[in-house]
Amino acid sequence: MPPPLSLSRYAALGLRRPQLIHAAARTHTHTRPSQWIRHSSSAGPPRRSASRYLVLLAVTLGSAGATVWAYQTYSPLQHPPGPPPIEQAEIVYEKPRKRAASKEENRALVSPQHVQVKNSWEHPGVYAWGSNAGRVVAPDSHEPVVKSPRRIAYFDDQILRDLKLDRDFGAAVTEKGDLVQWGIAFSRNVAGPTVTLRGKDIAKIAVSRDRIIALSSGGSVYSLPVAAADQTLEEEPAAKSSWLPFWSASPVLPAGCRSLKPENLGWGERVVDVKSGLEHCLLLTSKGRVFSAAASAEEFPSKGQLGVPGFTWQTRPAGPYDQPHEVKALSGAKVKEIAAGAFHSLALDSKGRVFAFGDNSTGQLGMEPEKGTAPQLDTPTALPVAKLYTGTGYVPKVTSIAAGGLNSFFTVDAARAAASEAGQDPVVAETWVCGSGIHGELGTGKWTHISARPTKIKALSGLAEYDEKTKRMTPIRLAGIAVGSTHACAVLDNATRTTSTRASASASDTNFGADALWWGGNEYFQLGTGRRSNANVPVHIGPLDGGVGAGGLPAEDSRMQITPRTKVRLGEGGKGRSVSVEQRVECGRFVTAVYSGA
Template sequence: MATRVWGSATPSMRSIIRPSVSAVRVPLRTSRRGLASQNAQQPNGAPNMVVRGLGAAVAGAAVYIGYSFMKGDFEDVPHEIKAAAEKQMINLQDSQEQLVQEKRSLRSPGVYMCGSNVYKVVDPGSKDTNVKTPRRLKYFNGQVLRDLKAGEKAGAAITENGDLVQWGKGFSEKEFKPTKTLVGKDLKSLALSENRVVALSSDGTVYSLPIAKEEQQTGPKTQEGSWIPFWTTQSPLSYRTLKPTLGFGEKVTSISAGQEHVVLLTSSGRVFTAAASTEHYPSHGQLGVPGLTWSTRPKGPVDLCHEVTALVGSPVSKISAGDYHSLALTKDGRVFAWGDNSFGQLGVDYDSEQTFRDTPFALSLQKLYRRGLYAVQATNIAAGGAGSFFTVDAQRVLGPEENPKLVRDLGHVTADTWSCGKGIWGQLGTGRWVHLQDSPAKVKDLSGLAEYDEVKKQLTPIRLRDISVGTTHVAAVMDNKSAITTKTTESLDKSRDFGYDVLFWGGNEHFQLGTGKRVNFSRPSYIKAPSEVSKKDEPDARLQIMPQHKGKVDKRSVKMEQRVECGRHVTAIYAATV
């Protein structure tokens, strides 16, 4: 069981009590109800000077009492300080309220969505143009999904048995409710471009089909194989398969799409790109092939797959695509970027004469830290819209002429989050509103965090478990699940674990942050958990993401977890199979 250090302070308060990397953090959790109300009153996390002063005082008291507890001399703590700190201790009633919303989420898996509903993506049966707080999409009640992606005009999901479901006016102006389309392909993940769905099957086949139902029905049909030898049939809808040149035993394992392109990652760590738009050919260098344009493309299909040869020799472990740029994380911890740099999303200087780079290059992560004092390795990447995020582990090493006996934090690992690109809506999470950020900026509220691991008996860094980047907003799930007891269980009814903290920030012009108010956040902030209409007296609790657990679906025991997906002005939280 890990004692959570920061989970119950608002981002602004954490910035007050954050010590140096060599200091021990405060292993105390505050009242959760207090957090929810405080966060609702101060969505941008900007307490006044009085609150800052009180926060610093309580933090100091907490450190003193925490130290006294460990020494066993708590009785010597002055009564005034003890009383102030006790208010910051865990409140069992508030914890129960937090577990109420978690148990409800576990017992009734499904999809919650908020944001723009002009195209009937968030709630197909509602006349609301915007859905202000997370609302259940009734079609998916009681379902767990393999994947889900949502944009402003259309949504798509893969069911538990691998079928594709589509909805929204971008899919059909007349029948925009969820409808199964591509079935029987054992799909496992998908990506949305401007007007196409790209789906990956379990056997590595990549399907590309139009989002619009009419184009699926009227477009050219593919001849499909049959279980009967030498017998083929015509597919019921129009689709294409993307066919990269693969080696023996190699297959595509991951996909990510921008507005006009798709990036493919293979089991050998190779990267391929292809056009993924019915109307436009990628023209911002996002295919990662030097000099490739519509006029210079090789003969063959428009969506011919091209290997990104600049990455040959650097096996890739993860890919991520923004609207018109791409990122790749190598197995040795480097980040490569290519494509559009109109807003500095590649993390290098903006050049008005050359706004994109069609040759992948490695970001210089070492320059973000004091040279010679830290060993730097990237651990995660995420791209979306015109923004890029990457997380870095920076380990303190012995610098030139340093005496190891005098370096107190030698070997200490700091987990940091960096962002670059367009931040006019605050989506970079740095607390600033900037039109262009072409040098990576640290997201301080998600950097330098740590918790005390009572199993390992040491402080460990808190990293991001997942990050989803939409066009104007972002969500981050922290890897900090805590438990009330030391006993571990996957049982739905017996588990008393808390979920993962999830924070949102960025544009809220369509209420996609789920706060119920049209206020943008420039720093990561908590939101309230969705309430049930039938339970108006249900206590408030902040939203958390459910970790892996076993739940009941149609009387079956299914292993599942919750995931967050940020799209174009839309947010979805769904139960996913694992």
């Protein structure tokens, strides 16, 4: 086989620079990239066009296979066949990152959670989302729904004692203890929040279908109409002042506002908590006694939720229809917590026992209704929690309760009867639920109309984290559950950090809050996921100030967190007044809010 022609020989013959076509036999095991030579499109046409093709082959045989070299020349009228042009990739260089000028700027760059905590201190206020049919979550807008958290401008840079939202009205207690109301059920002529009750030092509130139950710091309880038309500016005649200079006169109430006074309170005993359903309210005293009362002018409680056997509109005693009555069936238990759903009630005593009474049409009392009887109980009955742990080797104790709509929730500390494994806490924290689940409000992953037997919420049970102080795994409990009519939110009591602002903290020390998870009905975007689909298991949502990822779901490192209680200085750079503040979650009827609480 003659050797290939040299380049100078091709030039003498008027041929183009050779193109190398490399073909390797399948048995060839070694092909070097240096053997490839690209065809040069910049070379000129051949000098002689008489010969259209001249092919010279050089075959080199080797032990591993064969390589074929093919040289071609082309007519000036023929476009040389070559590989398709390769699209040049655009090279984008990463822009230089902003260099943190301070420890605080470095923390903000590396941690979205730190930014959330910082914003909650520097810019306290109220975020709301969900149905806006009643002009509640966005008083200055006519949008039917608000899909993601939005600030209510009226409450910017304010800290509230309490906040309750309904689809048609909202009520809040300012830091000074004044009551503020808004929404179309309050007034169609007043666009924004308005102070309706001043000077009563209100500490917390509960709302029914058409009234607001307000508790003062001193233990006084007031029932105020939601509608402004039922409130007047005229005040009742002032009570005469006592001749004792240190004895204050009776509070003066606006017309339309009623005072709820439990009878036979002991020395030093006062009301310390209030909860309300659509038609009733519960009052808890400092000595663990429970009172109930009607809380609506539209309908008298008739489903046993008052906890007084045989109590109806026809059998009520003489006097105001909304006078409180003691739930005497609970007199032997020192109750420490109360909760109210739409038409049912819960009470938790100091021994960890849960008592339920009222409507049981969807199993919200945690007990199967007896056949042939009305699906309700007017006598408080202990929920059989111990049966839930039969044969498990655990001894349960209920630690908290919550209720709303047609659902009941309770958390349990289940202690191992036998010795625990090394490095493990002997207690497992679990969350249970019963009632309606057609919208996913059970959070168990199922869609069901009735769940009479309590079911464990697996996503909120058996959680644990490593405790640096005790050097062991410890259970993660719930800091609280906010329950609306068809949805709920659980705030975890996981490890948090709020001390990175100390001078001794390093630039890598960041603050972070408590995780919040949401589930249930989402027909009005009240879950805050940005989508309308319901969720039957707890899910994370994006931060209050944005950060939602693809599909409306947040990135793992930018989920919403709730800032725990801590003492801080408000304002930019922490130059404002010093206060103790925390973020809280409120779930109402098709609406949701997160606010800065005093």
